Amino acid sequence: MTPAVSFQNVSRHFGSVRAVDGVNLDIEEGEFFAMLGPSGSGKTTCLRLIAGFEQPTGGHIKIFGETADGVPPYRRNVNTVFQDYALFPHLNVIDNVAYGLMIKGVDRATRTRRAEETLELVRLPGYGARRPGQLSGGQRQRVALARALVNEPKVLLLDEPLGALDLKLRENMQEELKSLQQTLGITFVFVTHDQGEALSMADRVAVFNEGRIIQVGEPEDIYRRPRARFVADFVGSSNVLPPDLAQAFGGPRRWASLRPEDIRIGKTGGHAATVTGASFLGAATRVACDVNGARVNVLLPSGSAVPSLGAPIRISFDAAALHPMDDAA
Amino acid sequence: MNGAPAILAGRGGLFGALSDTFWRHPRLLLFLMLTPPLLWLGIIYLGSLFALLAQSFFSIDEFSGMVRREFTLKTYGELLSPSNLDIIIRTVVMAALVTAACIVIAFPVAYFAARYARGRWKAVFYLGVMLPLWSSYLVKVYAWKLILAKEGIVGWALGKLHLTWLLDAWLALPVVGGPSLSVSTTGTFIVFVYVWLPFMILPMQAALERVPGSMLEASADLGASPRQTFRTVLVPLALPGIVAGSIFTFSLTLGDYIIPQIIGNSARYIGMAVYAQQGTAGNIPLAAAFTVVPIAIMGLYLWMAKRAGAFDAL
Structure with missing residues (x-):
């Protein structure tokens, strides 16, 4: 099976800073994939490379087998849920959600109906006439999610989507995102610095540090069998024993x-x-x-x-x- | 445990007492701070403006030349005479064209400053935009007279480029043309655009600065080409800044009487008419009626901008 997203020795350097450094990774179709790492580890840059906001300085990215080299974001059938949601303040909720359809030239009646359906899917029906400024953080996040999903993307990218929510809401949203992904069968790529979030939601996790992937595996694997000290330390604060003590x-x-x-x-x-x-x-x-x-x-x-x-x-x-x-x- | 008291003794003295009082009654401080500027704005500024406007409802006695202090709409009727209407239309068209040109020229500059300029480049931007405002307005206008004169640098440069025929063809046109750029409507337009440009760039840059980069990325992410993003996201979000800037360029052009007098043909503008009516002609009511025109136009403009949703993103 062709991987949904394939990184082939991908690097993204900003001057002397190696934000992403020689990453090889295959994300399978229909997978809920988490990129986990501390801030500055290159996980968000990897997401932006898939979306097309950044171009690799080395290596190649393929999306469903097709090369993404030099392809601008608006020609990628990939949508993003931004960390700050980036909802358009001058449009109401329906027009925000229907934005992608409007750009594609879908007529008003159809796009309004589909936007309403998608709002229902994210459990925010009847909010269409409001402005983003009148919504709470959790509601804004659902709108951002609906705005991406209405386009039926091949891959959905989520950049720390739960970071700004409080604990209770975050836990609810985790379950909801997971079941939404299972219902829709869309490939989700999810960036987070919260190991609990990555382990509880993802089918597979890539642990990033200093622009490189340290380990890729299923949550259980990452948790039980960390390959490196960094992973053991970062994921679930395991005891890292020096060689003498291990002996x-x-x-x-x-x-x-x-x-x-x-x-x-x-x-x-x-x-x-x-x-x-x-x-x-x-x-x-x-x-x-x-x-x-x-x-x-x-x-x-x-x-x-x-x-x-x-x-x-x-x-x-x-x-x-x-x-x-x-x-x- | 240390021996310091939990509540400190008052500072004492007049300032200590005042600090405590203001802290307990924050509205008192607000009142004291706002009263002088409100008096200035309300009585001296708006009051005299309304006194002037009230004059527009008086009329002038054609025989004695004295102002007759009775309510009448006769002066407004005079405003609609062909020669006065001509002045009004010319001024409004000029102001609209100047505003449109300022928007087109200012946008790339403001966009660069808001999106890309950082640190030193930002300082260079502000300096570049503000520097012309530091020199005298009259000096700038007279400098432009030399630049646009027949022997000026514009004519010389076009000559070197073998484009003199283009300038001559343009100057041969009716309305916009004339003997040379410095005595043509085109010259008036160029200088208006130059002088008011900073007033468009600055509010536009402030509005664009508030548009987060992720908003433009989100638009591209949802399939919009740069052109579509410009039309559906950037312009609507920059619109409050564009409207603010155009209030400046529009009203400054409507009221100016120096530029068309120094650079341009003898065609008259509202500012010049006001100057002439209240000075040489001594017709204060008609001068007052003329000043109502820009105010009415600006009010109409703002109402239309609001209807068009220019302030929705605020």
Whole structure:
């Protein structure tokens, strides 16, 4: 099957800044794909390269097998939901949503009907006559989504779409986006710096750092089997163990990751540790321990006994939980 | 625990007491700050304007030359005499053309300044636009008289380019032509455009500056070519700035009496008519009636702009 989007050794340099540096990536058709990374890692530039707002300084991008070299944004059947939504303030909601259809020359009656249908799809019916300025952040986001979806794009690009929403709304929107993607079957490419969002929504995740992709895989894979220290650290704040400690814990003498929730606290067995702190997170309590001078976090489910500060404890885990990583990065 | 008190003692003195009072009654400060400018604007400025306009409802006694202080619409009737109507139409057409030319010339400049100019280039832009405003208006107009004169640099440059025939053909045309550019309606137009251009560039640039780049990207993303984006997004969003700028260029052209007097043929404009009626002719009512024309036109223009949705994006 032809990939929906294909990056072939793509670079985008701004002078001496290598925003994107030699990226190879295939995004499959119908996939919910997340680009995850800290700010300045190149994930947004990759999205802008797909949309056509940026041109690669090296390599090639193909969209459904067709080369996108030198193709302007308005000739790409790809639509974007912008981080600031970028709704047109001089148009009402219906005209905003119908904008793409109007540009294509669809007659007014048809485009109004289709815009209304799409507003219904994003669960914002009856808001057509309002101006963007009269809507809340969450409503504006739905309009931005409808404005992109009404064009039935081959690929939908979402640039940190949930970043400006508050927690509750964000969680609702995550579920909605996911089910919308499944209903429509359109390829979604989603940029985020929130690892929880990427893991919960995406079929596959690419983790970016300094313009390069560090790892691509399914969320479970990225979470359980990080390939590099950066991924272990950035995705779900795993314990990154230096080679000496990994060896002492029974693994090979390499950098290793150990999930805080995979560690148990007991009185006997395992390895000696000292409690140096505890923070209550709601559903769990994170206990910070000192093991031979290295810091190891343990996640205790809510309700279990939390050892007191400075107490000597024993920590243990299944051998399979210790995951050795590539030494590089 | 340190020994500092939780509530600090008052500063004391007149200024300390005033600070506390103003803090407790913010409206008092607002009132004190707004009163002088409102008095200036309301009484001295608007008051004298209305006093002048009231004059337009008086008439002049044709025998004694004295102003007869009785309500009449006779002066407005005089305004519609062929020669006066001619002045009004000429001025309005000139103002409209000057405004249109200013919009066309100012847009690329304002767009560049708003979208691309950063740091040093922004400073260069502001300096370039504002610098002409620092020199005397009269000096600029007389400089243009020399530039546009038969022996001036424009004639010389066209001669060097072997295009003198083009200038001659243009000057041979009725209405816009004349013996040379400096004594033609074309010359008047050129100088009006030059002198009022900064007043169009600055508000336009301010309006374009408020259009986020993502708005233009969104338009392209939704399939609009640059031309379509210009027409359906950029122009509507820049329209408040264009209207603001055109208020300046339009009303300044309507009221000016110096440029057409120095550069141009003897054709008269509203400003010159007002100057002549209230000065040499001593016909204050007719001068006042003439000044009502630009005010009425600007009011009509703003109403139409509002109807056209120019302020919807505000």
